[in-house]
Amino acid sequence: MTLHRRSLLAAPALLGAAALTHGAAAADPFKVGFVYVSPIGDAGWTFQHELGRRAVEAALGDAVKTSYVENVPEGADAERVIRRLAQDGNQLIFATSFGYMNQTERVAKAFPKVKFEHATGYKRAVNLATYSGRYYEPRYLTGIIAGRLSKSGVIGYVAAFPIPEVIQGINAVMLGARSVNPNATIKVVFTSSWYDPGRERAAADTLVAQGADYLTQHTDSTAVVQAAEEKGVWCSGYDSDMLKYAPKTHTTAVEMHWDDYYIDRVKQAIAGTWTSGDVWGGMASGMVRLSRFNPNLPAPLLGEVAAKTEEIKSGKLVVFSGPIKDQSGAVKVPAGKALTDPEILSMNWFAEGVQGKV
Template sequence: MLLSRRTLLLAPPAAGLAARTAAAAGPMKVGFVYVSPIGDAGWSFQHELGRRAVDAALGSAVKTVYVENVEEGADAERVIRKLASDGNELIFATSFGYMNPTLKVAQQFPKIRFEHATGYKRAANVATYSARFYEGRYVAGMIAARMSKTGIMGDVAAFPIPEVVQGINAFTLGARSVNPKAQVKVVWTSSWFDPGKERAAADVLIAQGADVITHHTDSTAIAQVGEEKGVFTVAYNSDMAKYGPKTCLTAVTHVWGDYYVGRVKAAMAGTWTSGDTWGGFKDGMVKLAPYNAAVPDAVRQEAAAKIAQIADGSLKPFQGPIMDQSGKPKVAAGAAMSDKEIAEMKWFVEGVQGKI
């Protein structure tokens, strides 16, 4: 969640911390911190699936624990410090607001490895990781525009930070690639997980004419509202089709299992290093959920082709020409934004109706 930055190294990758010694006999202890309730869908649920993948792959060689619904800030620092004090040798902090608390605790426990999802600050024993969510957003925008009758779509967004802005922009660019007049209206909730606010935001967007709603929030509220009101939705984080069997077109999903298993194995072997990972379609960290029966075959085939092109690098979601919402040129024709520029994105593209 949160600010995807990439390439903004504040600390060089460190050499691998030592392999586990005889004194560390027994299963390796690994901790996870989640910003919202796990539930059965959403951001924290996807990370929980990653934790379960570690258990399934490594069995008795590891002992994983988690703490859910941890607020960003002081509470996060307390929880992360408790996990370190309890002997966890690798700790995954899975929300943007955990960045500074993670670094503070890491300084106090230099022999413990920490990983922070979506942050940009690193240290010798702190690595960062995230996914190129915007790749999925671009294709989802294409699908939404193909299914929209009004050409107006809505986005229920949490916080105006670069990762969220990237998603809104990519969704809009994808929509406009098939409907140049498409518009995307934005309503902010100022919360990662608040079903009530998310529902209210969706109601506002529907009242404003949006007939496809997407979101960058954690609950299943948008899919539920869409089903209740007969409005198409595109879910985020997890497949939420069971909450919108008739109206949820697909979902931009996040897949963390392979990453978590690989990093735990590296920590066990003493080959773990600090650094930054930013994976997308190519790496299997971003996928689209199975399509609703309402999505025509031609749209499915179009989406599959675009996913393949993004994966092989022949299509870049942020390739020019791109104008900002005031009509000012931001990316020239034939040029493409760098990872650093994408990571620092703080402006909306043409077609977005909303303010940062």
């Protein structure tokens, strides 16, 4: 299971969403709650989860009633909100931030009849499951794009926290870039926040000033791609399609799709077949993918990315397969070997070519 997510200092705002209707109305619809760490907006991490919630309503109609709370900081506020959702009769609760992990675990113990799911965490119980995506797979592809398009060979990476999930992505971009440009490097700036447009913008400006002519991110706002557009440098977004915020320079984005997962898990909970477990979906499952491409990208590059996409989906291309060296030049993954899932999930080192400290 991969690690994640999120902190914001805004006050929580409780909002509701009525279920769409179809068929005969149920006397007691199945209640599902969602907890979001940032504003929903129209792009980013929370927006993609919100699309998943809406998909549940569209698919199940009167059989469900969903609600959500946005802008919930990690910490005491998160536990209070999750507990309130359980007290309000929600039978399944999705907590969509890594920083909600301990709080979700505590509330799950207090409400053994309620089912809980925590995005990107690793703590599980009989009534607590975990789920996430293999974001590093499409990130490798954005690395290929960056390696081909960058003239300086310097890729700027705005990242939130130095945790394994973030480190995986940085290394995957590096490996993708060096597969087409052996001299490519990545400069990293950490913002210490999942969602802080001001810090993200400042980090992007700093990286461009340091010579980066391709920007990417592991943060949630559109500030990085907007900075790239203003600076005239290529970029790739994260969480969702951000092309409209940088129509000239946004190449594509690593995009999450939670719709099918949420619908399936709610159906299982209603049917009484839900069980705890861990799901880590990759490109083959459709949980993660690349968003639409900038129409100005050269056809040969699009063909190359399409071919590598199919190799990842089929298993022919394994992102973290050797030989891979770390920053010091030491071999971390020998030729003919590949990192196991536990090794990927505990990654705490940067690949050769990444400039920055874990």
